[in-house]
Amino acid sequence: MVTSEDTILILGLGNILLTDEGVGVHVVEHLRENPPVSTAHLKLMDGGTMGLTLLIDMEDADAMIVVDAALLDREPGAVQVFEGEDMDYFLRHRGRSPHDIGLDDILDGLRLREAVPECRALVGIQPAVLTVGENLTPAVKSAVPKAADAIQSLLASWKIT
Template sequence: MIIREASPTPTARSPAVQKADTTLVLGLGNILLTDEGTGVHVVTRLAETHAGREDVEFMDGGTLSFSLAGAIVATDSLIVVDTAALGAAPGAIRVFEGDAMDQFVTTGPRSSVHEVSLSDLLAVTALEGLLPRRRALVGIQPQDMDWGDRPTNAVAQAIPAACEAVMDIVNRWQS
């Protein structure tokens, strides 16, 4: 499967939108800022290793923008992979599902440099009545968010486990 870059897509205006049967796995981050790009690195690896899966769409969401709302409202199953301030050791992974995800992205500590926040994007889709029914965030504790084109060793070593966490969720939701 090819990683789809986000493109400016208008959001749907009606709850009657036809939701896709696929799970959208959205990797967020800036790959020019060491660990900040981890979500994109995870999605890139997943797209390479699970290219034949037609029930999953892997998308490089970059540094977020409201243009991603169209892709989010078109699915009923969303998994976001991003760095997160977990208050844990670098490379630690934590999964938040459903209401736990909503609470974490709205009240949790911020570690992102994205142009809009994930909570802003989810709020837009919720206001339209089109928030995906199943939602999860796979958060990875960063070590460093300075200039650099690859993650730190601690975070790079966590990428396979983050991939496994994502696919565990996908497989559970698809069964």
């Protein structure tokens, strides 16, 4: 449960120069233009590709929602929410390069500092294209408001008091 005094970090991740890879950043921009209805303190943040430098902002959050492109083995533009331990499991079992510093590594840093929020979620969006390009593909662009709706549903389910 989240109180109205708690800070909820909504963090959009991704590289906006790699087509659909930047979808998390686009969702945060959409939320800035169409703020979610909530009585909590929301911090909307473009995390881009900042990596471990995000630890400070994440540690300061009482709850967090991360939005990012995710390989979901679904159709492009599909939105899937992973909450709490499901988020941790998904991040641990996805494929990636051993040289990649990912969100799961950042969460491990939070664990070391005993600062992982109980209320946490990943809103993943299936990309279509991950090559150089500044615009989202049509399928992923149409997923932006769907991801924003998923965030609104998460906030409602966290029963902000």
